Amino acid sequence: MVEYKDIFDLTRAALLIIATDAPSYTILDVNNAYLSVTNSSREELINKSVFAAFPANPTDEVSKNIERTIFSFEEAVRTKATHTMSNYRYDIPVRGTDEFEERYWTTSNTPVLDEDGKVKFLIHSPSNVTELFKLGEREKAGIVALREQRQQLYATFMQTPVGIAIFRGPELMVDLINPSLCEMVGKPMKEIISKPLFEIFSYAKGQGIKKVMEGVRITGIPYKGQIMVPILRKRKIEDVYLNFVCEPFREIDRSISAIIAVVTEVTDQVMAKQKLEEAEERGRLAVDAVEMGTYDLDLSTGEMITSKRFANIFGFAEPVPRKEYVRVFHPDDYARRERAHEEAVISGRLFYEARIIWKDNSIHWGRVEGKVYYDADRKATRILGTLLDITEQKLAKEEQQKLIKLLQDNEQLFRSITTAAPTALWMSDENGAITYVNQTWIDWTGRPFEEHMGDGWTIFIVEEDRKRAGDKFLTDLNNRNFYEVEFRLKHADGTVRWCVANGKPQNNEDGTFRGYIGSCVDITEQKNLQQQKDDFIGIASHELKTPVTSIKAYTQVLELMLSKVGETKESTLIKRMDKQVNRLTSLIGDLLDVTKINSGRLQFNDTEFDFNSYLHEIIDDLQRTSAKHRLIEDFEPTGIVFADKDRIGQVVANLITNAIKYSPRSDKIIIHTSCQGGELHLCVQDFGIGIPENNLNKVFEQFYRVSGDVQHTFPGLGLGLYISSEIIQREGGRIWVKSKEGQGSIFCFALPLRKAVATGENVQRAPKELINAK
Amino acid sequence: MNVMKNIMLVDDDPGILDSVTVMLELGGYNVMSTDNGAQLMNMESDFPDLILLDIWISGVDGRDICRHLKANENTNKIPIVLVSASRDIEISAVKAGANDFISKPFEMNDLLNKIAKLT
Numbered sequence: 041m042v043e044y045k046d047i048f049d050l051t052r053a054a055l056l057i058i059a060t061d062a063p064s065y066t067i068l069d070v071n072n073a074y075l076s077v078t079n080s081s082r083e084e085l086i087n088k089s090v091f092a093a094f095p096a097n098p099t100d101e102v103s104k105n106i107e108r109t110i111f112s113f114e115e116a117v118r119t120k121a122t123h124t125m126s127n128y129r130y131d132i133p134v135r136g137t138d139e140f141e142e143r144y145w146t147t148s149n150t151p152v153l154d155e156d157g158k159v160k161f162l163i164h165s166p167s168n169v170t171e172l173f174k175l176g177e178r179e180k181a182g183i184v185a186l187r188e189q190r191q192q193l194y195a196t197f198m199q200t201p202v203g204i205a206i207f208r209g210p211e212l213m214v215d216l217i218n219p220s221l222c223e224m225v226g227k228p229m230k231e232i233i234s235k236p237l238f239e240i241f242s243y244a245k246g247q248g249i250k251k252v253m254e255g256v257r258i259t260g261i262p263y264k265g266q267i268m269v270p271i272l273r274k275r276k277i278e279d280v281y282l283n284f285v286c287e288p289f290r291e292i293d294r295s296i297s298a299i300i301a302v303v304t305e306v307t308d309q310v311m312a313k314q315k316l317e318e319a320e321e322r323g324r325l326a327v328d329a330v331e332m333g334t335y336d337l338d339l340s341t342g343e344m345i346t347s348k349r350f351a352n353i354f355g356f357a358e359p360v361p362r363k364e365y366v367r368v369f370h371p372d373d374y375a376r377r378e379r380a381h382e383e384a385v386i387s388g389r390l391f392y393e394a395r396i397i398w399k400d401n402s403i404h405w406g407r408v409e410g411k412v413y414y415d416a417d418r419k420a421t422r423i424l425g426t427l428l429d430i431t432e433q434k435l436a437k438e439e440q441q442k443l444i445k446l447l448q449d450n451e452q453l454f455r456s457i458t459t460a461a462p463t464a465l466w467m468s469d470e471n472g473a474i475t476y477v478n479q480t481w482i483d484w485t486g487r488p489f490e491e492h493m494g495d496g497w498t499i500f501i502v503e504e505d506r507k508r509a510g511d512k513f514l515t516d517l518n519n520r521n522f523y524e525v526e527f528r529l530k531h532a533d534g535t536v537r538w539c540v541a542n543g544k545p546q547n548n549e550d551g552t553f554r555g556y557i558g559s560c561v562d563i564t565e566q567k568n569l570q571q572q573k574d575d576f577i578g579i580a581s582h583e584l585k586t587p588v589t590s591i592k593a594y595t596q597v598l599e600l601m602l603s604k605v606g607e608t609k610e611s612t613l614i615k616r617m618d619k620q621v622n623r624l625t626s627l628i629g630d631l632l633d634v635t636k637i638n639s640g641r642l643q644f645n646d647t648e649f650d651f652n653s654y655l656h657e658i659i660d661d662l663q664r665t666s667a668k669h670r671l672i673e674d675f676e677p678t679g680i681v682f683a684d685k686d687r688i689g690q691v692v693a694n695l696i697t698n699a700i701k702y703s704p705r706s707d708k709i710i711i712h713t714s715c716q717g718g719e720l721h722l723c724v725q726d727f728g729i730g731i732p733e734n735n736l737n738k739v740f741e742q743f744y745r746v747s748g749d750v751q752h753t754f755p756g757l758g759l760g761l762y763i764s765s766e767i768i769q770r771e772g773g774r775i776w777v778k779s780k781e782g783q784g785s786i787f788c789f790a791l792p793l794r795k796a797v798a799t800g801e802n803v804q805r806a807p808k809e810l811i812n813a814k
Numbered sequence: 815m816n817v818m819k820n821i822m823l824v825d826d827d828p829g830i831l832d833s834v835t836v837m838l839e840l841g842g843y844n845v846m847s848t849d850n851g852a853q854l855m856n857m858e859s860d861f862p863d864l865i866l867l868d869i870w871i872s873g874v875d876g877r878d879i880c881r882h883l884k885a886n887e888n889t890n891k892i893p894i895v896l897v898s899a900s901r902d903i904e905i906s907a908v909k910a911g912a913n914d915f916i917s918k919p920f921e922m923n924d925l926l927n928k929i930a931k932l933t
Contacts, residue, residue: 582870585899586827589919593833596922597840625919632900643902686901 054078056090056164060117060151063110064089068161077168079132079141090164094130105130109147116149117159124148127173144173203282203303206289212237212253215298224282224305226271241269253286256299260288266306281310333427335410337362339420353406353429355398370395370403380408385420388412393430405434464560466497468543470553472517481560486532502528502536509541520545520553526563537564574635581632588628592621619665630759634742637766644684644770651681651720652713658692659711662700669700669709676714681791683771688791691764691775695724695787698760703728703784719773719790727784731777739777740765764789819933822862823847824854824879825897826871830918834866834925841926851879861892863933869898869907877910884911893932 048055054074059066067085075081078094085093096106108125115123125147131140147166151159197204203221205214214232222229225241232240238250252263263286271280283306289298333350337343344362351359354368369377373394380392390410395403410425458465464481468474473494482489485500492500498510505527516523523543528536543558599614636642652675659671681688699709706727714721731739742762768775768789779785821838825831826849835845846862848854851874854865865883869876876896883889896907899918907915914928 582899585918587829589899590827590829590833592919593830593837593922597833597836600840600922621919636902645902645905 058162058164060159112149116151120151122148122150144170205301206298208298226273256286262287281307337423350427384412405431467557469555500530538567574639578635581628584628633763634759646684648680648682649685651678658689662696672710674712678713678720687767691767694760694764699724699726721790723786723788725786730781731779732781818844819863820844822865824851825868854879865894880910880912
């Protein structure tokens with residue numbers, strides 16, 4: 041039979057029976073297991089206070105084991121339940137030495153109650169947990185180390201400039217991705233993580249990526265590749281080139297659960313490579329485009345490698361040895377080639393152009409360029425370069441040279457012509473300064489070329505004409521008009537001769553004005569002839585007037601006498617005769633006026649007069665001679681005009697008689713007057729045959745006549761409108777016409793209302809004619 | 815009945831002298847005529863009531879005769895009408911001291927009116 045005491049002694053649990061005689065807590069009994077774990081003997085412990093038997097551990101001053109034990113005892117007594125103290129350190133003295141052995145304990149204090157329920161004593165049962173504790177500590181350290189390692193790995197993973205991602209499962213779910221890769225693909229991590237690859241990058245589909253990844257996942261064979269993906273970066277789609285490696289990610293059982301992709305961006309390298317390739321391509325194209333041949337000459341051996349094109353330019357189908365090329369150079373160009381080679385060795389550059397004679401004897405031009413390479417001793421070893429066929433250029437240039445020669449010949453011819461011409465020639469720049477006069481002008485004036493430059497030429501014009509000629513030139517220059525003026529020129533022999541100067545405005549290719557090129561023609565003979573003609577007409581018309589005056593006198597006398605004796609019929613006939621005499625007078629007057637205009641002797645006698653009332657007088661007179669047409673006055677107030685009354689009357693009469701003459705089928709003429717912008721306007725409107733538009737600007741020319749149909753030829757010398765136009769212009773006014781063929785014409789003139797106060801004297805409008813130089 | 819006025823007509827063209835004489839006589843004037851302008855310069859008596867003087871006569875300018883007569887106190891009262899085929903010289907005629915001017919050819923009434931005003 042096993043005794044209670046035996047169980048107590050033999051159990052493997054260390055047990056101590058402690059009295060509840062606080063604060064002593066006397067040890068009542070101890071079993072063998074306890075003695076064993078604490079290296080103690082029964083005598084050292086029985087009837088001793090537990091704290092005397094196990095004082096505070098000197099190696100563990102901070103653990104407060106005494107206090108913890110007292111607390112545990114008190115708790116067990118108070119709660120009448122087991123109280124456990126866990127994992128505390130209490131080093132055991134190594135008996136016989138001063139040393140202690142490190143021990144960790146977990147101890148339970150269990151109260152044993154008597155019949156009354158009071159705590160009779162405590163069972164104190166420590167278990168040695170040192171091994172266990174130490175193991176735990178090691179484990180903890182291992183975990184920390186592992187954690188640190190993991191953190192390092194993670195940091196590396198996160199910070200490496202290489203993109204890394206782990207794709208899991210057949211959907212290639214993004215399990216992990218580092219910021220570098222996020223940046224490469226231009227998406228934030230949160231948009232990528234835990235999503236299938238092709239959901240994030242739909243554009244990566246169909247590039248074979250899926251197949252590649254699938255291959256790696258199934259076969260476990262890594263894959264290296266490059267893809268170009270369009271990626272939105274900084275709001276711009278960029279073509280990004282990525283090099284990537286896909287490796288299988290294996291579990292411990294070697295099964296593949298994911299794919300690790302390591303990605304590096306190589307866009308810059310790819311671009312650089314592409315650019316290089318493009319540059320090379322361009323270079324190649326450029327060479328092709330200009331059809332350059334290339335060569336590589338080894339100067340030490342004399343061997344030369346040439347391109348096919350090089351051979352072609354030399355007239356060979358395929359490259360041949362160097363001496364073959366040299367042989368076909370044009371003999372005349374050997375020396376030049378030699379010289380070029382000699383210079384090349386010194387300068388480092390080869391350049392020459394030479395003719396090549398092909399087998400068919402055709403001659404071609406080649407331009408050889410090259411760069412000389414030297415060895416360490418500055419000895420030329422090699423020439424690399426190109427050959428260009430410049431036959432076309434050369435031919436074009438020869439053609440050009442021929443043209444230039446031809447032009448030079450022409451220039452010489454032109455010079456001879458201009459020098460020999462009886463016409464003076466001149467040129468001016470855009471400011472009107474003379475830049476050239478020919479020999480003829482120099483001969484005329486007897487002064488050297490330089491004296492005529494700028495405005496020097498004007499000094500040779502006679503003083504009376506100088507201002508007029510100069511002013512006309514400036515006016516035409518400012519308006520870029522054709523210049524024409526007549527003036528008298530002082531010749532070297534002392535004579536004064538008339539000439540007419542013409543100048544045609546010249547433009548540059550861009551349309552800007554460049555100046556004048558002009559001529560001067562001696563018109564003295566014409567002027568003399570014109571003068572003689574005018575003189576003749578003047579004298580003739582004057583002489584004609586004398587008999588006309590007599591005829592008119594007789595006619596009027598006769599008419600008066602006949603009407604006095606009551607011979608009405610005869611009297612009427614004589615009256616008609618008088619009208620015809622008047623017409624004759626008018627024609628003679630016109631002729632005289634024209635000769636005066638031509639010689640500038642038309643004279644004006646300006647006075648102030650009331651225009652409308654004078655106009656009314658003229659219309660009254662004309663109405664008396666015109667039975668058919670009513671002359672309708674449509675007057676607005678005009679006021680006083682300062683002009684030659686008779687001459688203005690002559691113009692008005694001319695316009696009205698013309699209106700009557702050219703409107704045979706109409707019965708009215710309207711005469712309008714008005715004031716507009718400081719001018720007096722007079723218009724004579726008829727409803728007659730009108731003037732064709734192409735003739736409108738000719739009606740004021742000398743000798744212009746309206747041609748009617750066969751039934752209507754209109755009499756007259758065609759001088760009336762010319763004279764009218766001259767009169768109005770010399771009175772400072774304007775004359776014009778509006779007309780529509782078949783509907784009638786409106787002839788108008790405008791006169792300034794108030795001219796400068798004049799003396800009322802004979803006002804001469806044109807320079808006095810002082811002809812003839814001889 | 816009024817005494818007929820004497821008019822001196824000077825022109826070097828016989829046709830004019832004749833026709834204008836007829837005209838003036840019809841107008842009621844007594845006409846003396848000459849083709850010699852210089853003759854007028856020496857006139858000392860029998861002064862006419864008006865001189866009708868052509869400017870362009872052979873040997874002498876009508877305007878010079880006019881100026882001479884107007885400068886002479888015996889003759890400066892005699893009205894002078896200068897005549898010319900050219901209208902343009904009216905001004906110079908007036909300058910020469912002429913009382914009026916008429917251009918050839920003229921209307922009979924115009925001439926008679928001018929003369930009537932001056933005599």
